[in-house]
Amino acid sequence: MPHRNAPLTETGRLRLARCVVDDGWPLRRAAERFQVSPTTAQRWASRYRQLGEAGMRDRSSRPHRSPRRTPTRTERRIIKVRVLRRWGPARIAYLLRLNPSTVHRVLMRYKLARLAHLDRATGRVIRRYERSEPGALIHVDIKKLGNIPDGGGHKTLGRQAGRKTRSGAGDSYLHNAVDDHSRLAYSEILTDEKKETATAFWTRAQAFFAQAGITVQRVMTDNGSCYRSRDWRDLLTAAGITHKRTRPYRPQTNGKVERFNRTLLDEWAYARPYHSEQERRDTFPGWLHTYNHHRGHTALKGKPPASRVPNLTGQYT
Template sequence: MPHRNAPLTETGRLRLARCVVEDGWPLRRAAERFQVSPTTAQRWADRYRALGEAGMADHSSRPHRSPRRTPTRTERRIIKVRLARRWGPARIAHLLGLVPSTVHRVLVRYRLARLTHLDRATGRVIRRYEWDRPGELVHVDIKKLGNIPDGGGHKTLGRQAGRKNRKNAGYSYVHTAVDDHSRLAYSEIHPDEKKETATAFWTRAHAFFTSVGITVERVLTDNGACYKSHTWRDALADAGITHKRTRPYRPQTNGKVERLNRTLLDEWAYAKPYRSEQERRDAFPTWLHTYNHHRGHTALKGQPPASRVPNLSGQYT
């Protein structure tokens, strides 16, 4: 395929070259006829004399020699450190006495996966997946948050005063369920993560998904005590739902809800200096509605989760 700025296609180059080489046209006349410079006409004529029709194809613009390219021995050292320690360009550069941009170019040249795409424990590329329809898999998890004392924490009062005010504030537990296909989320804030609380949360989450036309088939959780309980097991079994658990120490298996936890921390929990825990909790329903109905999701090509759930009410409110 010719370069998008090339004045001639391969056919046009061949016609120009034949006019010069075979028909004896002067270079300037051929250049004017094909609306190119005499230098360009000379180049294609010379290539035709040397290579024939094959010379009309685009050649690589890569230089024959690269005297300033990073030596092969150095490249091998960079790759060895990356594979063994799974470090980024800055740390590798410091260890080897190089510039981070040089290390980055080498990693890109050899198409080594980004660290965010790797399982840090094994070094293997994480396989991304998405179930075909809503309800085939729902991710469930709990996020523990320190409560904000009345009057505000360190973001409002400063670090020293906030630390004093922080005593005995306690913790909150955000229970969340996320549909794998649509990323539609249901979430509640509770004072604990006991089996009774987790099971009651799931009962309401299940009712929510059912109300929008999603039939839950499988639920994926970590290995927390509440999810190993008979109470949790019986609740899923009674609804005909298969329970799956992640492998120990592999939170990325439940990555979609883990990613949502990061999002709610950045965009809700720590998004502003709240004056009390109640103020933060009061803001949560509005944030969750925005996430489901209006916030564009990169995995959904910029569309909100509601775009994949036709039966979801209040989509544009």
């Protein structure tokens, strides 16, 4: 495909070549007529003599030979290490005594998936999915978080002084529920992860989704004891909700709420130094509102979760 400032298109090349070959124009005259150099005019005339109209098409700039290309044996070793050990270009390069850019070029040439797209346990490409409507699947999980002692922790006082105040601060448990389709999140900071706490949280979470016009059909959790309890089972069964559990040691299956946990830590829990646990908790409702209503989500093309939940404000019946 010729660039926008190219003096000749395929049709122009053909006209130039015919003037030289068929009509007998001198190269300089033809070059001046089509505003190109005599060398260019000679090239297209020669191709026209050899190939006819087909010779006027663009050719690949790829060389016919690559004498300095990485040997096939070395490429096979790079691919073998990548497949078996799932290492990045830098680690593979150190092992095989190569340049990391060379390893990266080989991996790109053979179109091997990025490590971020692979399941580290099996090496298979992660199969991503998204339910077609809100409520089709809700991801539920618990994130344990250490409390900040009064006066601040190590981020405020420094590592050595913060270690002394850490003892006795205790832990908090963030119970999170994320809708698979819209990424709408409901979260609470609670004192434990017992079955009574988990079931009470889900009762409030279900009411939150119902107020937003979302009818929950399925819930996915890990294999924690609170989610294997009879109380949890009976609560979902009474509401007509199907309970799905992830495979053991496979948190990727519940990846949307796991990703929410990471976002929560990066943008709220550890976003700035806090002087007390209460100070951090006071900012949590505002952060959660921003996440649901204003923060652009990469999976939603930069739009917030509220853009996929028309009745989030409850203004429609």
